[in-house]
Amino acid sequence: MNQNRSEQLFDKARQLIPGGVNSPVRAFRAVGRQPFFVERAQGPWLFDVDGNRYLDYVCSWGPGILGHAHPRVVEAVQRACAGGLSFGAPTAGEVELAERISACVPDVEMVRLVSSGTEAVMSAVRVARGYTGREKIIKFSGNYHGHSDGLLVKAGSGLMTQSVPDSAGVPAGYAACTLTAVYNDTESVRRLMEENAGQVAAVVVEPVAANMGVVVPKPGFLEYLRQITQKTGALLIFDEVITGFRLSLGGASAYTGVHADLYTFGKIVGGGMPLAAYGGRREVMACVAPLGAVYQAGTLSGNPVAVAAGIETLKILMEDTTIYDRLDRRAEKLAETFRHKGLTVNRAGSLLSAFFTPGQGDREGSVENYEEACQCDREAFAAYFNRMLERGIYVAPSQFEAMFVSDAHEDDLIDRTCEAIRGAVL
Numbered sequence: 140m141n142q143n144r145s146e147q148l149f150d151k152a153r154q155l156i157p158g159g160v161n162s163p164v165r166a167f168r169a170v171g172r173q174p175f176f177v178e179r180a181q182g183p184w185l186f187d188v189d190g191n192r193y194l195d196y197v198c199s200w201g202p203g204i205l206g207h208a209h210p211r212v213v214e215a216v217q218r219a220c221a222g223g224l225s226f227g228a229p230t231a232g233e234v235e236l237a238e239r240i241s242a243c244v245p246d247v248e249m250v251r252l253v254s255s256g257t258e259a260v261m262s263a264v265r266v267a268r269g270y271t272g273r274e275k276i277i278k279f280s281g282n283y284h285g286h287s288d289g290l291l292v293k294a295g296s297g298l299m300t301q302s303v304p305d306s307a308g309v310p311a312g313y314a315a316c317t318l319t320a321v322y323n324d325t326e327s328v329r330r331l332m333e334e335n336a337g338q339v340a341a342v343v344v345e346p347v348a349a350n351m352g353v354v355v356p357k358p359g360f361l362e363y364l365r366q367i368t369q370k371t372g373a374l375l376i377f378d379e380v381i382t383g384f385r386l387s388l389g390g391a392s393a394y395t396g397v398h399a400d401l402y403t404f405g406k407i408v409g410g411g412m413p414l415a416a417y418g419g420r421r422e423v424m425a426c427v428a429p430l431g432a433v434y435q436a437g438t439l440s441g442n443p444v445a446v447a448a449g450i451e452t453l454k455i456l457m458e459d460t461t462i463y464d465r466l467d468r469r470a471e472k473l474a475e476t477f478r479h480k481g482l483t484v485n486r487a488g489s490l491l492s493a494f495f496t497p498g499q500g501d502r503e504g505s506v507e508n509y510e511e512a513c514q515c516d517r518e519a520f521a522a523y524f525n526r527m528l529e530r531g532i533y534v535a536p537s538q539f540e541a542m543f544v545s546d547a548h549e550d551d552l553i554d555r556t557c558e559a560i561r562g563a564v565l
């Protein structure tokens with residue numbers, strides 16, 4: 140049988156890499172097919188090794204807010220590369236990136252650069268524990284905070300795609316310190332706080348959840364988290380790995396008006412390179428070594444090439460804040476089209492999900508938490524995914540990931556996508 144290049148590569152990859160991929164969702168298992176292998180990407184387009192072109196709404200799972208290979212970002216990276224790939228020593232670029240993050244999100248008075256979102260949230264949780272002297276944390280089922288041991292409890296994203304709430308290999312002792320509440324359910328938080336009085340170091344939350352599909356906070360939910368953490372002496376951590384610099388230049392605090400003690404960023408902040416960050420109130424961040432007793436370090440932290448990509452991306456977003464209005468308008472057009480087809484749509488800015496809920500299109504079909512997301516018809520989603528791909532449009536290969544709109548998705552491409560949706564949602 141004649142195999143195309145992607146199929147050949149996947150066969151070989153499966154011999155060498157678990158599942159043939161370096162991150163599970165990329166294996167396309169939830170949509171019943173094999174993945175294509177990417178050769179290159181430009182603007183809104185992905186090109187595979189077999190010469191196919193796809194309009195890309197995955198955008199590298201979030202970083203690509205400007206589209207792929209933005210000329211200014213590429214040039215900044217090339218310039219940085221020519222000056223050396225890694226020093227393991229301070230650079231002026233790190234200071235500039237810290238300054239820009241803090242200018243966009245003023246709650247971030249001090250910030251530490253790391254290499255991945257997983258590392259950022261893991262470190263922020265450690266800071267919260269160090270600062271409060273408490274061990275337990277509260278997270279929400281269906282929220283994903285990376286793959287560190289203590290946070291892989293009722294996690295969303297790839298775990299939901301595989302229908303496993305918890306990962307094997309996490310010691311019970313770690314998981315025991317992680318309490319799980321229900322997203323959008325203040326009573327579940329109140330109860331946990333009461334049962335664990337004086338023991339909770341932090342509540343960690345995706346201020347707009349994007350790893351069980353997109354789930355927006357109900358009015359009052361984040362406000363309640365702010366109040367109860369303040370009242371009980373716990374810290375509030377906004378995991379903005381996805382939402383940071385996406386919902387708005389100021390991320391979720393600017394978008395929702397609720398302020399956290401600590402924030403974590405990834406994806407956009409690194410402009411497509413492996414860079415992430417955590418930061419917050421000066422007094423809290425003063426716990427981090429060498430200032431304080433909470434240890435966290437990394438050879439590639441603040442890597443000069445990644446920093447250059449991050450700076451240039453933030454520069455572009457800071458220069459032209461009309462980007463966010465454009466993204467919002469375009470994402471709403473997609474959302475409208477899905478709604479007309481009877482799907483349940485959750486949207487916050489340029490993040491959206493169309494859910495194949497059992498009671499499509501009516502109140503019953505709302506998705507406000509993990510349980511409701513789990514009710515979705517995965518087969519219907521898979522069929523839709525495949526029909527979109529046949530039409531040259533690549534959406535996330537899982538019901539439980541977001542659709543990302545970028546500034547490279549110009550109006551005519553959005554129209555073309557709406558047309559494809561009309562044909563692909565039966």
Ligand code: HOZ
Nearest residue numbers: 162163164165200296297
């Ligand atoms: N957990 C990531 C999506 N939310 C996976 C990203 C990837 O596979 O690259």
